[in-house]
Amino acid sequence: MKLTPNTAEIVRIAQAVTTAGADALCLINTVRGMAINIKTRQPVLGNSYGGLSGPAIKPVALYMVYQVFKAVNIPIIGCGGITNADDAIEFFMAGATAIEVGTASFMNPRAPMDILEGIEKYLLENKIDDLRELIGAAHR
Numbered sequence: 001m002k003l004t005p006n007t008a009e010i011v012r013i014a015q016a017v018t019t020a021g022a023d024a025l026c027l028i029n030t031v032r033g034m035a036i037n038i039k040t041r042q043p044v045l046g047n048s049y050g051g052l053s054g055p056a057i058k059p060v061a062l063y064m065v066y067q068v069f070k071a072v073n074i075p076i077i078g079c080g081g082i083t084n085a086d087d088a089i090e091f092f093m094a095g096a097t098a099i100e101v102g103t104a105s106f107m108n109p110r111a112p113m114d115i116l117e118g119i120e121k122y123l124l125e126n127k128i129d130d131l132r133e134l135i136g137a138a139h140r
């Protein structure tokens with residue numbers, strides 16, 4: 001289940017969909033936002049508002065993964081502003097089992113491969129045999 005961050009009840013929603021049978025959670029989707037053209041005085045986006053993605057939402061996403069990891073026992077796919085290997089590693093430490101790279105791929109189509117290489121480098125440099133060692137490490 002892909003979860004929206006546009007709620008104050010992310011933990012309760014994650015628990016509800018887990019109880020309902022979800023196999024895994026992906027969080028987060030985009031954060032609702034808007035922009036106004038000060039010449040026309042009208043919203044820039046046709047729908048008035050839209051989904052904010054990319055680096056700006058990373059702290060929001062990371063905190064939601066961190067909170068939800070403590071509350072459910074199914075895998076979490078971390079997503080939201082992951083642009084480099086350090087970002088990805090933060091998400092593993094918050095509790096993600098896997099990650100998604102969205103917006104960064106638009107800026108650099110090689111971003112997922114660069115991130116994968118960066119993760120491998122981090123594991124080698126820190127003598128970590130198994131990435132699973134990092135999952136939820138920020139909770140211990």
Ligand SMILES: Cc1cc2nc3c(=O)[nH]c(=O)nc-3n(C[C@H](O)[C@H](O)[C@H](O)COP(=O)(O)O)c2cc1C
Pocket residue numbers: 002028029030052053054055057079080081082100101102103104
């Ligand atoms: C252009 C665009 C289209 C998207 N379409 C979908 C979609 O169809 N379904 C979905 O669950 N999330 C969709 N998303 C949300 C992304 O999968 C992701 O959750 C969000 O953008 C945060 O990750 P990011 O910062 O790495 O992009 C879309 C995001 C963007 C920017």
